[in-house]
Amino acid sequence: MRSLESDTVIKENIMNRIFASSINKDHIGQNLTLVGWLEDFRDMGKIGFISARDMTGNFQGVLTGGLLSAFREVPKQSVIMIKGTVQETRAENFQVEVKVEKVEVMSRAVNPLPIDPTGRVKSSMDKRLDSRALDLRNSRISNIFRIRSYVLNLVRTFLYSRMFVEVNTPKIIGSSTEGGADLFGFEYFSRKAYLAQSPQLYKEQLTLGLERVFEISPYFRAEPSHTVRHLSEFVSVDLEAAFLDYGNIMDIVQELVLSTINDLFVHHNKEMTYLENKQEIMVGRIPRITYQKCLEDLRSLGEKIEFGNDLSDPALKKLGQIYSSFYFIIDWPTKLKPFYILEHEKKPELSKSFDLQYGYLEIVSGGTRQHNSERLRNKLLEKGLDPNSFSDHLQTFEWGMPPHSGCGIGFDRLMMILTNSTNIREVVLYPRDTERLRP
Ligand code: AMO
Secondary structure (H helix, E strand, O other): OOOOOOOOOHHHHHHOOOOHHHOOHHOOEEEEEEEEEEEEEEOOOEEEEEEEEEEEEEEEEEEEEHHHHHOOOOOOOOOEEEEEEEEOOOOOOEEEEEEEEEEEEEEEEOOOOOEEEEEEOOOOOOHHHHHHHHHOHHHHHHHHHHHHHHHHHHHHHHHHHHHEEEEEOOOOOOOOOOOOOOOOEEEOEEEEEEEOOOOOOHHHHHHHEEEEEEEEEEEEOOOOOOOOOOOOOEEEEEEEOOOHHHHHHHHHHHHHHHHHHHHHHHHHOOOOOOHHHOHHHHHHHOOOOEHHHHHHHHOOOOOOOOOOOOOHHHHHHHHHHHHOEEEEEOEHHHHHHHHEEEEOOOOEEEEEEEEEEEEEEEEEEEEEEOOOHHHHHHHHHEEEEEEHOOOOOOHHHOOOOOOEEEEEEEHHHHHHOOOOOHHHHHOOOOOOOOOOOOO
């Protein structure tokens, strides 16, 4: 039997390959080269049909004679290159097919594979994540990550257009940024160090010199949560801007979210049908509901929450019945928010804060910040935190700290909404949670 593994064809043709989505009836009669992963092989005896996929889609090749018998033992998902003449086809899914004159197996796949990347045989999420690189050969899955990459680009472009500067702050830090206990600690040259929970303190300090900054980065939280919306490592888009208040930041978030959705409708409309006709896209404004109003709404639904208590998961699920799409919850009780959030002057029990929700899911959290060093020091004490651990941060407030506001957008959660995914692990390539550390 002839071997399908020689490198002569590669040398000749690989640079001239044509993509699956580019071949059409105009190419009939031309001799072309295609590469891809073998998905299907239909053996009809004297003639065989192969379907293979490259990053743009599938193509069909027709094999006869010696090539056909040599091809019979090639495992699915092997990398193949075919060279041949483009001809008319009777297949419904293809405009044309290639009458194969040369085939080469560039890389052989094992048989059986751990999962079926075509998705015909269903696998559990855990099995798929164990073989994530292979999972991406399913176009439904790889599309999620294409959209994710596309949205990252949109977010950057949007923020540049609003005069924000992209920054990179340290992820190895000497003390807590959020004040919480959910820090991953480790030994750092005989000292204790931590993985950053957020860029909160740095982004605030940077408004001194740059006015408007943003950062897109992974952050780390040692929360032992077992939910479909928490990971130990997640990506956040953080903004911070001098001379803006939390209302202005909500305007920016609203425009960012709505313009992203509208852009996706134009450029990825096949994938976006589930979001179509949502009210916020029609009216172009995301409602802003006070925490107080949420308590009243919940009371009318039979859920009694005392002022000052957080909105529990069941309560947020109930609110999600009233506000099924995006909505802001604003003016949270001061005691529920971190030390850096500013309170209302006339009603200090309420803070200048907001969360952006989608149904029950919190996507963004932000607010106007304290910018007076004395008040910030007192807030730290009130929250039971030691101002000495924040001395580097506090001293910057003596150097002309402007009034400022900002927010953190949970990018993975935003991607859950934009791709209609119910589990955050669907939109993160290699998720990290309490159980998963590999691959
Ligand atoms: P917060 O802690 O609310 O605020 O985080 C901001 C947003 O990040 C997302 N998020 C997470 N996503 C996945 N897994 C997690 N474990 C996780 N934790 C948070 C959420 C959340 O709304 N410094 C402030 C932001 C600010 O005020 O600028 C902060 O970190 O979508």
